[in-house]
Amino acid sequence: MGDGVREGVIALLRESLQVEPGDDGSQDLSERGITSFQSVVLLMALEERFGITVPDDVLMLENFLTVDRIVTLVESLRDAPGLESPRAQG
Numbered sequence: 001m002g003d004g005v006r007e008g009v010i011a012l013l014r015e016s017l018q019v020e021p022g023d024d025g026s027q028d029l030s031e032r033g034i035t036s037f038q039s040v041v042l043l044m045a046l047e048e049r050f051g052i053t054v055p056d057d058v059l060m061l062e063n064f065l066t067v068d069r070i071v072t073l074v075e076s077l078r079d080a081p082g083l084e085s086p087r088a089q090g
Contacts, residue, residue, distance in 0.1 A: 005050070005078075006071050012045045013067070025067040039064055046070070052077040 006025070013019045013029070017038045021029065034042070042064070047053055052074060063073045 005074050006067065008049055009046070009067055009070050009074065012042060012049060016045050017042060021067050025071070027067075028065055029067070030065065042070075046074060050074050050078060 010021055013021045013034075017034065019029065019032055019034050019038065021027065022032060043054060043059075054073070054077065058073060058077075063069055
């Protein structure tokens with residue numbers, strides 16, 4: 001898993017949401033105190049920071065439960081051809 005993406009996700013959680021993700025990337029973020037509102041804020045921050053657009057078909061709770069799953073999602077969207085965010089293109 002890309003360290004830069006992982007570091008970016010952890011920084012967003014800490015700085016933007018004041019959520020401490022813990023030492024293990026597999027810890028459930030809802031158990032760390034993330035709320036549903038914070039999940040929406042996180043989604044928008046991920047799109048902005050990484051220049052991605054998260055399509056509706058992957059907007060499932062299981063994709064956002066842990067740092068590991070978020071990193072996997074971001075990396076898959078960054079690597080997918082034709083799924084770049086319009087913000088990243090222009």
